[in-house]
Amino acid sequence: NAGVTQTPKFQVLKTGQSMTLQCAQDMNHEYMSWYRQDPGMGLRLIHYSVGAGITDQGEVPNGYNVSRSTTEDFPLRLLSAAPSQTSVYFCASRRSGGALGYTFGSGTRLTVV
């Protein structure tokens, strides 16, 4: 049981490049979310999904796309990277129903130059 796995752990992109941050969970959790964290700040919600085939926008969705074709995977796509997207990205998941907490991945540290 690996929990929430994020790849890659580190990435450097040039402005204008695109890439996909991967997130996978093996706990059969329905809810999955992507957050970004800038230095000295709390986490901000980018996109979330309440189940396979269903996604919605969070607080800061611009410049990012998501899809949820399976329960296990929730990739985050940067369409055209900008320096303002330099951040640490965290993926999280939880079961639907009940009041249990989220499980977070260990993060992807992205630098856009």
Added chain:
Amino acid sequence: DAKTTQPTSMDCAEGRAANLPCNHSTISGNEYVYWYRQIHSQGPQYIIHGLKNNETNEMASLIITEDRKSSTLILPHATLRDTAVYYCIVRPSNYGGSQGNLIFGKGTKLSVKP
């Protein structure tokens, strides 16, 4: 916007109890209080949650006032490894869609000192 207010930072001596306060004066009847922590550069870690009764687990205790407008997270014997940012978050228990999301504030930076 975060619905909670926490002190920016606190210090605690190693081995002593760390008491982290949180104000949530606008909490609704169906909202739980959750605590997460984030150790340097790692993903947030769930600690505990409660509705109105005090709760305890292997990590911490959560004390919620009778009017539910504030709570205190207690780490009974703080160690250096408890140095982290602690987030207090309120969220509906019967959540669906966007209500299930966590809204993070800036939290309390707890420094445990030898």
